[in-house]
Amino acid sequence: MEDLFTPGNISRRVFVKGLGLVSFALFMSTCGGCEQIIEQIKNRPVRRRIRTGSAEVDADIETYRQAVEQMKALPAGNPRSWASQAAIHGTAGVGFNFCQHGTDHFFSWHRAYLVYLERICQELTGNKKFGLPYWNWNQDPDIHHAFLDPSSSLFSPRTRTSVSGHSSFSTSTLDTIFSDTNFFTFGNQIEGTPHNSGHTWIGGTFGGFGSANDPIFYAHHNMVDYCWAKWNLELENNTTNDAAWSSTSWNHFVDGAGNPVEVTAGATTLMPLLSYRFESSAIGNSPATAEPAEETFKKIEERVRKGADVKFDIKRRYLISERSSLQVGRPFSKETRLAPADVASIINSKKEEERIFASVQFAQLPPTSDFFVRVFLNMPTATGQTPIEDPHFAGTFAFFGTHVEGAHHEHQPRFLVNITDTLQRLRQRGDLNETTPVSVQLVPVPVSDKFERGDAELILSQIEIIVTPVIAKTR
Numbered sequence: 155m156e157d158l159f160t161p162g163n164i165s166r167r168v169f170v171k172g173l174g175l176v177s178f179a180l181f182m183s184t185c186g187g188c189e190q191i192i193e194q195i196k197n198r199p200v201r202r203r204i205r206t207g208s209a210e211v212d213a214d215i216e217t218y219r220q221a222v223e224q225m226k227a228l229p230a231g232n233p234r235s236w237a238s239q240a241a242i243h244g245t246a247g248v249g250f251n252f253c254q255h256g257t258d259h260f261f262s263w264h265r266a267y268l269v270y271l272e273r274i275c276q277e278l279t280g281n282k283k284f285g286l287p288y289w290n291w292n293q294d295p296d297i298h299h300a301f302l303d304p305s306s307s308l309f310s311p312r313t314r315t316s317v318s319g320h321s322s323f324s325t326s327t328l329d330t331i332f333s334d335t336n337f338f339t340f341g342n343q344i345e346g347t348p349h350n351s352g353h354t355w356i357g358g359t360f361g362g363f364g365s366a367n368d369p370i371f372y373a374h375h376n377m378v379d380y381c382w383a384k385w386n387l388e389l390e391n392n393t394t395n396d397a398a399w400s401s402t403s404w405n406h407f408v409d410g411a412g413n414p415v416e417v418t419a420g421a422t423t424l425m426p427l428l429s430y431r432f433e434s435s436a437i438g439n440s441p442a443t444a445e446p447a448e449e450t451f452k453k454i455e456e457r458v459r460k461g462a463d464v465k466f467d468i469k470r471r472y473l474i475s476e477r478s479s480l481q482v483g484r485p486f487s488k489e490t491r492l493a494p495a496d497v498a499s500i501i502n503s504k505k506e507e508e509r510i511f512a513s514v515q516f517a518q519l520p521p522t523s524d525f526f527v528r529v530f531l532n533m534p535t536a537t538g539q540t541p542i543e544d545p546h547f548a549g550t551f552a553f554f555g556t557h558v559e560g561a562h563h564e565h566q567p568r569f570l571v572n573i574t575d576t577l578q579r580l581r582q583r584g585d586l587n588e589t590t591p592v593s594v595q596l597v598p599v600p601v602s603d604k605f606e607r608g609d610a611e612l613i614l615s616q617i618e619i620i621v622t623p624v625i626a627k628t629r
């Protein structure tokens with residue numbers, strides 16, 4: 155298959171001029187002899203929502219099963235082997251390798267990773283129309299049975315086979331995250347909440363550094379990819395066009411034939427329009443949308459190509475806690491008496507103009523990751539038993555990966571929890587006014603009935619309340 159994003163081939167000349175990407179519309183009207191590529195884009199692979207009762211989805215899952223089986227049969231040293239592909243991401247018990255977590259390239263890096271794995275699957279099975287199916291955990295919380303058969307190449311031992319009832323995948327959680335119009339803060343929350351929770355909750359190989367050895371990994375990340383695509387293409391939010399971001403490139407992927415490729419973050423923004431497309435589905439209260447007609451498609455493509463001048467701007471910040479340590483087995487609470495004017499500026503902030511986050515930054519990954527963390531505001535008595543319906547509850551995040559002494563490539567996880575609504579609620583209830591001290595609670599909750607190590611220590615660099623401007627949508 156013609157790769158539209160790889161240097162040195164015909165389409166590179168057409169689509170990518172330096173970092174500016176020539177539009178599909180312009181291409182259609184000016185490129186003589188390119189009918190084949192136009193057809194290829196129109197007939198690009200469809201990534202369908204995994205579900206039961208669809209013959210097309212059954213066929214996609216079967217192709218995926220065959221591809222994984224073939225990849226597992228290749229010698230480990232072959233760049234297209236299952237082991238080699240998983241090792242691009244990380245190594246079980248050792249650490250992450252090239253994957254981007256806790257950075258602004260979480261979405262873009264994983265998109266490139268998946269598109270090249272999809273090419274390998276297409277090449278090995280001879281099915282050039284194969285689109286990797288995605289696991290929409292919000293609509294279908296159970297892992298599809300095809301991944302649960304121990305005799306199948308799609309099987310891997312897991313602790314759980316459903317995310318049913320977990321708040322990280324609920325409509326209210328995802329609606330809050332999807333209401334975020336800023337590329338950077340949206341991405342941070344998708345990563346820290348449904349993405350990380352998915353890994354740790356399902357557990358097994360999928361919960362650790364070797365997670366990409368579990369075939370469900372690619373269905374889970376494909377949903378993460380669809381979250382970005384839905385937010386960007388269907389809900390008309392814009393990805394950053396910051397030059398440093400767009401020009402970041404990676405060369406550790408291989409194409410369908412196993413040859414090294416180089417890809418930029420900027421090029422990944424166009425992939426769901428040119429290389430594959432998602433079968434639309436609902437996420438929370440954002441419904442499935444119809445496939446855009448050609449005119450609309452051209453407009454979307456033009457908007458995506460332009461991106462927007464989006465940064466992670468912080469208008470005001472208030473320090474709640476500096477370097478401290480907490481024990482996984484115990485709720486942590488930190489109270490700060492801010493100046494009345496500062497509290498006023500937080501609680502009287504206009505929702506249409508400003509979005510307020512609790513920013514929780516850790517010095518390193520935790521020694522264990524068999525828990526998620528609930529964030530409450532002004533509730534020093536919050537425990538693991540406090541219901542999440544409580545008005546003081548703000549949100550949840552989870553860690554992915556654990557601290558390894560001497561590991562290279564370890565990030566300092568920073569989680570953003572949108573507290574805009576919680577603050578409003580507490581103000582309306584009279585729980586918060588200009589003279590009330592502000593407190594933030596972090597309540598670790600084990601994924602099983604108890605913690606692997608309740609005395610494990612978490613090192614917190616900083617808790618802040620940050621105020622960011624709401625990005626207006628440009629169309």
Ligand SMILES: [Cu+2]
Nearest residue numbers: 349353365375
């Ligand atoms: Cu992941």
